[in-house]
Amino acid sequence: MSTVIRADGLRKRYGRTVALDGLDLEVASGEIHGFLGPNGAGKSTTLRILLGLARADEGTADVLGADPWRDAAAVHRRIGSVPGDVTLWPNLTGGETIDLLSHLRGSGRSATYRRERERLLHAFALDPRLKGRAYSKGNRQKVALVAAFASPADLLLLDEPTSGLDPLMERVFQQELRRVRERGTAVLLSSHILSEVEQLCDRVSLVRAGRVVETGTLADLRHLTRTQVSFADTGALLPALPSAHGLERDHGRVRFTVDSEKVASVLPALAAARVTSLRVEPPTLEELFLRRYGERIDGGDAT
Template sequence: MATAISVSGLVKSFGRTRALDGLDLDVARGEVHGFLGPNGAGKTTTLRILLGLLRAQAGTVGVLGGDPWRDAAELHRRIAYVPGDVTLWPNLTGGEIIDLLGRLRGRADAGRRAALVERFELDPTKKARAYSTGNRQKVALIAALASDAELLLLDEPTLGMDPLMESTFRDCLAEERRAGRTVLLSSHILAEVEAVCDRVTIIRAGRTVETGTLSDLRHLTRTSVKAELVIPIDLAGLPGVHDLRAEGTTVSLQIDAAHLDDLLKQFAAAGVRSLSSHPPTLEELFLRHYGERR
């Protein structure tokens, strides 16, 4: 697969603060890539460097085969961006702003624009200063989705949107993927990434800590298991078991994926009345990456 974004060893400091400290990121063309990290991890800084708004201090950055700093205006024809903190022109209406941004990009599609305004239930006649945060974000999002950009950079686009709009957004993203567009979606809302992304990169304090498909990442982690057995057994000695809680015949625990097989053999020997297990949610992945070293 051809790459849309390839970043390695990216460094950016603001004064004494090292916002990015050797960050790596690879996004293939046509995938929806989740870019996860807690607030202040460096997500927005990375996106701004990908757009050539900020200049990288070290490392290599390639976007759609170009250098985002050198070829900024050229690349921007093929990229659409939704900032995390959308600032609009207070005395222009939402409709005017969408049109302006579309025309600057060159190929505005009136039909797509109208459909998106409808779907996101935006009132385009309101002055931008009267919009809420969520509505400001919708303006930027509609302008981005209505464009025919190859690459969408979305910085926490659903922050401030209600759940209904969030699900509309997910539908749109699925359509973008089918249309073959590449999306880099930064977020700290895990359910969002889990629902729409093919692959995920997790960063922390300006460094990449994990990257891969969701199943790749789950592979590294534990499965939560809850079971009611026929006869009580002692599982404390079993390797790979964590957070064991046993009350009579009821047990709940977490088990490393490598030892799942051993656990099931023990269960089978004891007899199982009921069993539930679920793969780790991204919340749990996150806790593992950011919780342990605190």
């Protein structure tokens, strides 16, 4: 797969505030790449640089083989984007806004575009006749999503794209994202809905204090944390489990965590204790995320 986004050593300051501190990022064609981090980690600043809306103080950014700052017009013809807080022209209808954005990308007059536009309006249950000032937050978000999906794109940059959407519309969004991936479109998805990222993303980058601290598939990242093991409490004396952490008995069950790569090491001891029913659950992305950042915050590193 070819590389669609390559960012090396991005640094950006706003006065005394360090927004990016040497961020590296790589996204391949045809992948959905999750971009996760706490508020203020640098996600939105990174997206603004990739869109050519801000210029990095140091480092390089390559989007679709071009510099997004110098070649912004050419890059924008090949990408779609959705911000987390959409602002519309108040006197244009939703349909007019979608058409205008598609014209700017050079695809607003094609028959393919018109078919996709109508299909997406129906899928997202959006009335295109209302003025921008009449839309709720969720419907403003739908306008941006329809505009992004209706025109062919090699890359989608999405910053909290489902903000304000109800669960049904979130499901439609997920279906559309899978559809564009099948066509080979790359997606960089910044989201706080970790279950959404877990369902959709091929790889994930975790960002903190302006740097990417971990990158990999969910399977790769799960090796950095612990897996939860639980079973019915028979009251029997358990043998020593050197790899277990936080063993507790609660509501008739025994629970503990174990380093993911050492799960197999506790199974013989549990079999010797005649445990007959066992539940082993890999950590969710949310557990991984909180473990990665929560321990540092609790330890005083909350900058």
